[in-house]
Amino acid sequence: MGGRHRNYEEKLIAPERAAELMEEGWKRADLHVHTTCSFDVLPADDLNPESLYKKSLEMGMDFVTFTDHDTMEAYEILGWDREKLVPGVEMTIYDPELAGHTLHVNVFELDREEFSELREIAIIEHNLKSFIGYLKRHKLPFVYNHPFWFEFHRQPNPSAVPKLAKLFPVLEYNMHELKQKNELTIALAERFGKSIVATTDTHSGKLGQVYTLAKGDSFREYFRNIEKGRNYIVPEDLTRELLIEEMNTWIDLIFEKSQKNRDIKSYLTGIKSLDAMVKISRSALLNYSPKLNRTAMSLFYMISNTGLPASFYIHSEKSFAKEIEKKIEIRNRD
Known part of the structure; x- marks a missing residue:
């Protein structure tokens, strides 16, 4: 694989170093955050656009963006011109010819018309090059999200990822991916001279735990x-402990904070234990029996805290990461 080589070892920094840079005027943002406008976010008040916007400002984020799945409803709710608010969206595009699988692309600073036109390209044309061509013509910032994530009900096609990465200026280091997958993303970025951002991709309101630093008024x-590589990232990877914490947050959201009257049958996390909890929590019996609801919640907390569901998920993802590495062969090549 040819391309401009970059060394990302110095780009990954600790929060202490990031604090020093921010005092020198560097700006920070979490560029991948979901609100209740996404189909796979539970309908809790803490997760609505207004709550997360206020939380972002309280955390001192310099730019605030919400990247819901194929919708910009958050900006219709908030208004498009709020302080520090940057319109964003996570676009889904399935290109059967070039990719053979579904990609997620974060796009920023687009308006209603541009969003509508991009949706048309994604839904009707299914053409990634046409999609990216539109982004470049309109000079819209965009990111290749979690390159080694694949929809679990589709056949993964990891061998296509390197050629796809060449089409993007920036790749994503995703907090909800294992270190092994994020390292593969960094290897891709280094190989092709691409830049990298660190994001939470949070669906539970935990924004800003990782972020990207760069200068810019x-x-x-x-x-x-x-895009020019003049940035740093404060990264974190998915671990067993973080996954247990995340699962407990979801249990709290599912049984305590979410509104029972919203239909979220399409909700899927890809983590079987979480999806099972959602289905059980939505049963009519639990909805009309507070005692059973509390019992089910306590049972799920107990199961989560054993660490077994988290361990099973981490093990399967590690095995998959090894398979990917064998197929794409991007490490240690001249």
Whole structure:
């Protein structure tokens, strides 16, 4: 594989170093956050756009963006011109010819018309090159999200990822991926001279745990510096302990904070134990029996805290990461 080589070892920094840079004027943002406008976010008040916007400002984020799945409803709720708010969306595109699987692409600073036109390309044309061509013509910032994530009900096609990565200026280091997968993403970025951002991809309101630092008085200038590799990331990877914590957060959301009257049959996390909890919590029996609801919640907390569901998931993902590495052969090549 040819391309401009970059060394990302110095790009990954600790929060202490990030704090020093922010005092020097560097800006930070979590560029992948979901609200209740996404189909796979539970309908809790803490997760609505207004609550997460206020939380972002309280955390001192310099730019605030919400990237819901194929919708910009959050900006209709908030308004498009709020302080520090950057319109964003996570677009889904399935390209059977070039990719052979579904990709997720974060797009920023687009308006209603551009969003509508991109949706049309994604839904009708199913053409990734046409999609990216539109982004470049309109000079819209965009990111290849979690390159080694694949929809679990589709056949994964990891061998296509390197050629797809060549089409993007920026790749994503995702907090909800294992270290092994994020390292493969970094290897891709280094191989092809691409930039990298660190994001939470949070669906449970835990924004800003990881973030990207760059200079820029405007978001456009901030992102341009990222594209040029003039940035740092404060990363974190999915571990057994973090997954247990995340599962307990979901249990709290499912049984305590979510509104029982919303139909979320399409909700799927890909983690079987979480999906089972959602289905059980939505049963009519639990909805009309507070005692059973509390019993079920206690049982799921107990199961989660054993660490077994988390361990099974981590083990399967590690095995998959090894398979991917064998297929794409991006490490240690001249």
